[in-house]
Amino acid sequence: MNFDYERDTRGFYQNDDTARRYHHMFMSPKGWRNLPSRLVARRERRAIETLLDQVPHRTALDLPAGTGKLAGIFAARGTRVVASDISASMLKLAEAEYARAGCIDVRFQVEDATDLARFREGSFDVAVCLRLMHRVPSGLRRRMLREFARIAPYTIVSYGIETGFHKKRRELRAAVFGGGRDPLCFCSVEQARVELSPDFEVLRQTWIAPALSQEMVFLLRSRRGRAGAFGAAGEPGSTP
Numbered sequence: 001m002n003f004d005y006e007r008d009t010r011g012f013y014q015n016d017d018t019a020r021r022y023h024h025m026f027m028s029p030k031g032w033r034n035l036p037s038r039l040v041a042r043r044e045r046r047a048i049e050t051l052l053d054q055v056p057h058r059t060a061l062d063l064p065a066g067t068g069k070l071a072g073i074f075a076a077r078g079t080r081v082v083a084s085d086i087s088a089s090m091l092k093l094a095e096a097e098y099a100r101a102g103c104i105d106v107r108f109q110v111e112d113a114t115d116l117a118r119f120r121e122g123s124f125d126v127a128v129c130l131r132l133m134h135r136v137p138s139g140l141r142r143r144m145l146r147e148f149a150r151i152a153p154y155t156i157v158s159y160g161i162e163t164g165f166h167k168k169r170r171e172l173r174a175a176v177f178g179g180g181r182d183p184l185c186f187c188s189v190e191q192a193r194v195e196l197s198p199d200f201e202v203l204r205q206t207w208i209a210p211a212l213s214q215e216m217v218f219l220l221r222s223r224r225g226r227a228g229a230f231g232a233a234g235e236p237g238s239t240p
């Protein structure tokens with residue numbers, strides 16, 4: 001079956017059962033079957049922490065928040081967070097995760113990343129978008145990126161990157177374990193950078209765990225911010 005954005009991305013996580021399974025796969029501290037996903041989740045958190053600490057921030061948009069993977073990071077920094085997702089089922093679990101992490105200044109809000117009109121320009125210091133773009137076709141990704149660039153001077157976003165190694169690995173996995181050979185919405189690093197360039201300057205890029213995952217994370221500065229739309233937003237590396 002070919003990839004379909006409405007069915008496989010927008011609609012896929014919108015039920016409690018899928019949300020629970022996703023949460024178990026990435027967040028459960030136990031079990032050997034989900035060990036690779038747990039490892040990837042740990043690497044993701046580490047990468048986001050490192051990048052987040054390079055930008056001045058007191059407020060953040062976590063979109064898609066999923067089931068609250070980043071809660072501990074924001075709690076540790078005392079960041080004021082809006083945790084958003086298109087799926088109320090995912091957000092319900094995120095609420096519990098944020099509470100467990102001790103994050104007190106957080107609001108949960110169902111949102112579609114293609115239209116963030118409810119947020120004014122420069123509403124946040126940073127927007128974090130983890131594990132969504134590899135499930136979004138390029139045209140819609142551009143719309144989401146424009147929105148992030150409008151609402152925050154800095155954005156941290158992950159992309160699904162396709163290399164020869166990853167293509168072979170996916171084909172091998174499909175042959176051994178079954179399941180899809182479908183490449184979702186992966187692209188090359190060069191394509192990602194071209195796509196990002198109208199709205200952002202790329203400050204950093206880093207692989208999450210290239211042997212296990214196709215994810216690359218980018219730290220971006222909005223070109224609108226450069227024009228002064230965000231007032232006193234500081235430079236990366238300065239004290240938040």
Ligand SMILES: C[S@@+](CC[C@H](N)C(=O)[O-])C[C@H]1O[C@@H](n2cnc3c(N)ncnc32)[C@H](O)[C@@H]1O
Pocket residue numbers: 009010013014026063064065066067068069084085086087090111112113114129130131132
């Ligand atoms: C693979 S999960 C990633 C969640 C979280 N960032 C993480 O890393 O665990 C993808 C998430 O994107 C959400 N999503 C899908 N389409 C969306 C859209 N158009 N706007 C906002 N969230 C969306 C899904 O509901 C799901 O929670």
